[in-house]
Amino acid sequence: MKVGIVGANGYSGIELIRLLQHHPYTDLTKMISHSTSGKNILELYPHLENFVDMSLEHIDIEEIAREVDLVFFATPAGVTKDLIPDFLEKGVTCIDVSGDFRLKKPEDYKQWYKKSPANDQYLQESVYGLPELNRHKIKEAKLIANPGCFPTATLLGLIPVLQHKVIDLYSIHIDAKTGVSGAGRNVNVANLFTEVNENIKAYKVGHHQHIPEIEQVIREISGEEAPISFVTHLIPINRGIMSTIYCDLIHNLSIEEIYQLYKEMYKNEPFIRIRQVGQYPTTKEIFGSNFCDIGLYVDERTNRLIIISVIDNLVKGASGQAIQNLNILAGWEETTGLMNVPLYP
Numbered sequence: 316m317k318v319g320i321v322g323a324n325g326y327s328g329i330e331l332i333r334l335l336q337h338h339p340y341t342d343l344t345k346m347i348s349h350s351t352s353g354k355n356i357l358e359l360y361p362h363l364e365n366f367v368d369m370s371l372e373h374i375d376i377e378e379i380a381r382e383v384d385l386v387f388f389a390t391p392a393g394v395t396k397d398l399i400p401d402f403l404e405k406g407v408t409c410i411d412v413s414g415d416f417r418l419k420k421p422e423d424y425k426q427w428y429k430k431s432p433a434n435d436q437y438l439q440e441s442v443y444g445l446p447e448l449n450r451h452k453i454k455e456a457k458l459i460a461n462p463g464c465f466p467t468a469t470l471l472g473l474i475p476v477l478q479h480k481v482i483d484l485y486s487i488h489i490d491a492k493t494g495v496s497g498a499g500r501n502v503n504v505a506n507l508f509t510e511v512n513e514n515i516k517a518y519k520v521g522h523h524q525h526i527p528e529i530e531q532v533i534r535e536i537s538g539e540e541a542p543i544s545f546v547t548h549l550i551p552i553n554r555g556i557m558s559t560i561y562c563d564l565i566h567n568l569s570i571e572e573i574y575q576l577y578k579e580m581y582k583n584e585p586f587i588r589i590r591q592v593g594q595y596p597t598t599k600e601i602f603g604s605n606f607c608d609i610g611l612y613v614d615e616r617t618n619r620l621i622i623i624s625v626i627d628n629l630v631k632g633a634s635g636q637a638i639q640n641l642n643i644l645a646g647w648e649e650t651t652g653l654m655n656v657p658l659y660p
């Protein structure tokens with residue numbers, strides 16, 4: 316299948332390029348950039364030498380639509396809401412790594428992204444691309460809204476207990492940490508080495524754009540409007556997300572019962588690994604891979620479940636998950652090009 320990338324020179328874009336090198340059924344034929352068109356990708360990223368030798372191009376929708384079957388969009392929020400409808404109308408399948416088509420309620424996008432939302436018709440047509448939840452819908456989709464990185468880690472940690480209705484929905488607290496690549500490659504003083512190194516900072520407290528995304532999925536599964544508490548922290552690592560979730564158990568379930576529930580629910584999921592009781596995952600254990608690793612603890616003193624979920628923000632949190640969605644769409648083995656041992660240490 317011929318594929319293209321819009322936003323090819325950003326972090327999610329180059330991660331797509333890296334992962335597609337291991338994919339046997341795709342042919343990367345278009346790399347689009349706004350600011351660096353005309354340059355060879357090797358001028359910007361010499362680490363791709365011997366793998367890719369292509370120039371970045373300006374966007375020309377007619378030409379892209381003639382030459383590719385599917386486009387990945389790895390652009391900042393606010394770009395694809397105007398761009399993707401033109402591609403869809405020309406019959407190109409779209410996988411959007413940005414947040415423009417994830418929220419079904421336009422007013423949520425307006426409130427949390429502080430931008431005008433996409434056309435409602437496309438919002439309703441888009442499929443939220445979390446394979447472990449929506450595989451059957453992804454198969455038929457023309458527009459996939461790839462989930463955000465924090466929602467991916469958090470929802471994969473929560474889905475088993477949401478579906479089994481064993482937690483108090485109004486007790487969910489999420490403490491999340493991310494590496495700096497999550498912020499993209501744009502210049503931002505807050506992400507300078509001097510600001511991030513030997514430091515931890517909470518950011519977007521109370522107004523993170525992933526709050527409505529997580530709440531939307533909780534609502535879809537439970538049928539209830541349950542507001543969450545969610546705080547993100549920037550920590551001095553390149554890649555990785557850890558989402559630590561606290562919630563109250565409704566019944567007295569033991570850690571062994573919770574562990575069995577997760578093992579059973581995820582037994583056929585190739586990218587979810589449940590740590591045995593007493594072990595908790597670290598970000599190094601998923602580095603550069605499409606895995607989501609989950610550790611569980613039942614605090615019997617408080618009857619509270621603690622879920623620790625880790626992903627690589629650029630792989631399962633963005634580009635790896637986008638390729639997993641492509642595999643589902645195309646009817647290929649879901650793990651095609653994605654099953655590698657994480658880089659350790």
Ligand SMILES: NC(=O)C1=CN([C@@H]2O[C@H](COP(=O)(O)OP(=O)(O)OC[C@H]3O[C@@H](n4cnc5c(N)ncnc54)[C@H](OP(=O)(O)O)[C@@H]3O)[C@@H](O)[C@H]2O)C=CC1
Nearest residue numbers: 322325326327348349350389390391413497499500628633
């Ligand atoms: N980094 C991460 O871990 C994750 C990122 N995401 C989302 O993926 C998207 C890309 O993120 P990331 O790769 O980190 O960002 P980067 O800032 O690293 O890259 C953004 C890309 O978009 C292009 N771009 C910027 N403005 C425009 C525009 N107006 N029109 C067209 N292209 C534009 C940029 O380059 P140029 O202008 O040269 O074309 C660049 O290629 C974002 O929406 C982000 O929120 C989602 C999950 C995880």
Ligand SMILES: CC(=O)N[C@@H](CCC(=O)OP(=O)(O)O)C(=O)O
Nearest residue numbers: 412413414463464493495497498
């Ligand atoms: C460190 C950092 O700033 N991370 C970003 C991750 C954003 C992201 O994943 O993108 P979407 O907005 O497309 O969901 C943040 O927390 O906003």
